[in-house]
Amino acid sequence: MIITIDGPAGSGKSTAARLLAKTLGIAYLDTGATYRALTLAAMQRELNLADEAALADLAGRLDLHMEPAETGTVVVLNGQDVSAEIRTAEVTDKAHHAADSPAVRAVLVTLQRRIGEELARRSGGVVAEGRDQGSVVFPDADVKFYLDASPEVRARRRYEEMAARGEDVSLQQVLEAIRRRDQRDRSRPAGPLVRPPGAIEIDTSDMTVEQMVSELLRWVRRAR
Template sequence: MPRRGIIAIDGPAGSGKSTVGRLLAQRLGYLYLDTGAMYRALAWKALRAGVPLEDAEALTRLAQTSRITLSGDPEHLRVAIDGQEVTEAIRAPEISRAASIIATLEGVRRAIVAAQREMGRDGGVVLEGRDTGTVVFPDADVKFFLDARPEVRARRRWAQERAQGREVSFEETLRETLERDRRDQERSASPLRQAEDAVYLDSSDMSIEQVVERMLEIIRQRLPMKTSANREREARPSE
């Protein structure tokens, strides 16, 4: 019986990883593992607990003792931390900014990566993030690096913000996108980079469906197809 594979999608903010990852997981019948949501959940807890974002030691302890749960199908992924539902709360701009800061901390990343490996160890999973193919699962069956021009990525995020009723300018969103790129690429712990064996895709002039179809074509070439029911997976981060 064919083994269920591990599909890793990395790329910068706004490249379409989340949308593509969800659709790809649906088509494959795999679990969708939104790694960024795990950092956002931890950031939400840190802000609620009043933990300073510059206190690396306290944030590392928080990551090591928190239980993050991802459940549901890819289209309706639910996120909880220590049993508390935070799916919608973690999408707020201040949570995203805090998550991008704590994600640069080596101790936090070590704990979260351990949790991600636990969730995906049985295969049948699509992961998306910034180091899924280089650090989390360097031996993933198929790796993609999804990219897009900065102005295209900023416009996508700007449209999302406006759709959620948040009044921000495109110029501000572009500045934040470029700053996020800089932090992701320059951080010492698991910087954003393309894995040597990852397939590079630029989504700037492609529709979501075109990206998904191209990925499926590549996956079919490298991995036998097998669908499976999604199930809840959870892990307690550890050192």
């Protein structure tokens, strides 16, 4: 079974996807990690992130693996666990260069599909989350979800996550970053953020994590 969860930053999709996968006993795939890992690799090589050709070339040579873990997914880049490193504010701020590039997306979508299908075979299913999973990567998924929430709620969630990691940011800075990212995600030419055809849309603004997962489970069980 392939389940996709798409939505904007802070909508709750990552947390919900991890817990849904754990509850169902199947794999979890954070596809956004591929763009972050590529960004980190480019930064380590001091590449110009605005050079789409160089980024696409690096994407094609990326030594990237994802392994299921109790906490979700371990991201391994060039043999090193970079799960925490790809979540820093610097990588987050620069990842849009990779995500906005049609050439890069073409390479990474193929990689995401391969990883997702491999995880599904090994685990009996996969929950893939991102921004174009149900629309581009797995258009024939068994169940598709689109999660959303108000910008203010999403900013608060992201701010609390970053503060818990010790990052020095203000709520206003996070809100402004969320709005900029929404604009970029919805207007990019390749793989824009949209509600996938046939997706179940859920507003998570007033929902706890437990309520989110319960609602997702209800729909998944109905589809089985």
